[in-house]
Amino acid sequence: QKEVEQNSGPLSVPEGAIASLNCTYSDRGSQSFFWYRQYSGKSPELIMFIYSNGDKEDGRFTAQLNKASQYVSLLIRDSQPSDSATYLCAPRSGTYKYIFGTGTRLKVLA
Amino acid sequence: DAGVIQSPRHEVTEMGQEVTLRCKPISGHNSLFWYRQTMMRGLELLIYFNNNVPIDDSGMPEDRFSAKMPNASFSTLKIQPSEPRDSAVYFCASSFSEGIQPQHFGDGTRLSIL
Numbered sequence: 032q033k034e035v036e037q038n039s040g041p042l043s044v045p046e047g048a049i050a051s052l053n054c055t056y057s058d059r060g061s062q063s064f065f066w067y068r069q070y071s072g073k074s075p076e077l078i079m080f081i082y083s084n085g086d087k088e089d090g091r092f093t094a095q096l097n098k099a100s101q102y103v104s105l106l107i108r109d110s111q112p113s114d115s116a117t118y119l120c121a122p123r124s125g126t127y128k129y130i131f132g133t134g135t136r137l138k139v140l141a
Numbered sequence: 142d143a144g145v146i147q148s149p150r151h152e153v154t155e156m157g158q159e160v161t162l163r164c165k166p167i168s169g170h171n172s173l174f175w176y177r178q179t180m181m182r183g184l185e186l187l188i189y190f191n192n193n194v195p196i197d198d199s200g201m202p203e204d205r206f207s208a209k210m211p212n213a214s215f216s217t218l219k220i221q222p223s224e225p226r227d228s229a230v231y232f233c234a235s236s237f238s239e240g241i242q243p244q245h246f247g248d249g250t251r252l253s254i255l
Binding site: 065073074075077080119126127132133134 | 172174176182183184185186189191196197232238241243244245246247248249
């Protein structure tokens with residue numbers, strides 16, 4: 032079992048729809064969870080992070096965390112073509128150990 | 142503010158040659174990470190420095206890889222001798238170590254070993 036599992040996609044959604052990106056992790060010691068966006072040929076950039084169970088909203092983005100189920104998700108409301116990218120889930124254990132998933136490729140269709 | 146600066150952006154070299162990748166972290170950040178990204182394995186942590194000291198090098202694939210951080214503003218990742226399977230994008234990232242501080246990534250070095 033991989034430490035971090037993400038559906039590789041591509042996940043295709045029409046413009047204006049909600050995109051739902053999911054991630055499961057195996058390390059119960061993970062304490063904080065980061066979502067990065069990576070455009071093709073570019074470096075990862077932080078979207079948001081969450082460390083408490085429940086939802087955390089930031090603009091069009093909502094992160095959801097369920098530690099009991101070892102599940103974290105990212106919702107993107109009103110998806111735009113500019114949101115088309117690969118989204119990396121990265122649980123963190125301790126102070127520095129980030130384990131990155133291989134990412135879900137999102138395509139927002141105009 | 143300047144972000145994490147990596148050089149070179151692209152490197153193409155022949156198998157057996159020495160390769161040196163360079164990184165300048167964001168000023169004031171005391172944690173530095175080297176990652177390697179491939180299609181098959183995704184983003185893998187190679188080594189982590191805190192306050193210029195290597196804390197975790199368990200991700201360094203083998204003795205051909207070495208990394209140094211002589212001061213707070215500079216780090217190198219060296220591969221000697223290089224092999225075709227080392228071809229990947231190498232990212233450097235930095236952060237503060239206290240609290241939940243996200244990493245900031247450099248633009249990466251795309252390495253091709255022929």
